[in-house]
Amino acid sequence: MKYKGLFFAICIISLWGISLAYLLNYPIDFYNPLVYVFMLLQMQLYTGVFITAHDAIHGVVAPHNKKLNYAIGFLCATLFAYNNYEKLSKKHHLHHKNVVSDEDPDYYDGNFFRWYLKFALEYVTFWQILLMAITYNLLKLVFPMENLIVFWEVPAILSTLQLFYFGTYLPHRGEHEANDIYKSRSQKLNHFMAFISCYFFGYHHEHHAYPYLPWWKLAEAKEKEELKVLKN
Structure with a gap:
């Protein structure tokens, strides 16, 4: 399907936007389990926006x-807390080129919390924080503050943790085999868990081996790698 990437991008962006518009007017009752379900759903959609x-x-x-590819990337980066698409692109290519090294902007030889802090500081800027604050205060004039926090701010923060934990920390922490030029490990073969955890980016060795594959093709790549192991 020639336009499959575009189709998935439109679906993710649309679902994120429609669900957010609905949830910003949703009556919040913290005894209602659906509030937490919707918050996690919004987190998953936020992650999908970044993955796009x-x-x-x-x-x-x-x-x-x-040009269309760039426009969608720029839009999704902006929707994800006003990230700078050019900066993301430059640093991500450096990550692939210098994975698990001093030149890798995503890597830190330390514990989870220090690594996450370093990871966040690598990308978050003063202007992002300012723009988010302005947006929050403008939206607060229209929507309830609780809804903004529960369905907009908290899912965004949880999404950064999701992306970091499954897409950076688990794949790149610790020692790697000497012959592994990608210095990336993958989670066990389980497509349901791989999708729920981080849109198949738990299959991280496959992503580094085949960076030209979109997220939905990583499952197929993982299956092929598993078959190679079984044959050997």
Whole structure:
């Protein structure tokens, strides 16, 4: 399907936008389990927005149209807390080129919390914080503060933790085999858990081996790698 990347991008962005618009007016009752279900759903959609920006960096959202691919990547990066798409692209390519080294902007030889802090400081800027604060205060004039916090701010923060834990920390922490040029490990073969955890980016060795594959093709790549292991 020639436009499959574009189709998934439109679906994710649309679902994120529609659900957020609905939830910002949703009556919040903290004894209602649906509140937490919707918050986690919004987190998952936020992660999908970032994954779409990531795939645009690799040129696979709209490979048939570079300008459209860039526009979608720029939009998704902006929707994800006003991230700078150019900065994300530059640093992500450095990550692939210098994985698990001093030149890798995503790597830190330390514990989870220090690594996460370093990871956040690598990308978050004063202007992002300012723009988020302005947006929050403008939205507060229209929507309830509780809704903004529960369905907009908290899912965004949880999404950064999700992306970091499954897409950076678990794959790259600790020692790697000497012959592993990608210095990346993958979670066990389980497509349901791989999708729920981080849109198949738990299959991280496959992503580094085949960075030109969009997120939905990583499952197939993982299956092929497993078959190679079984044959050997």
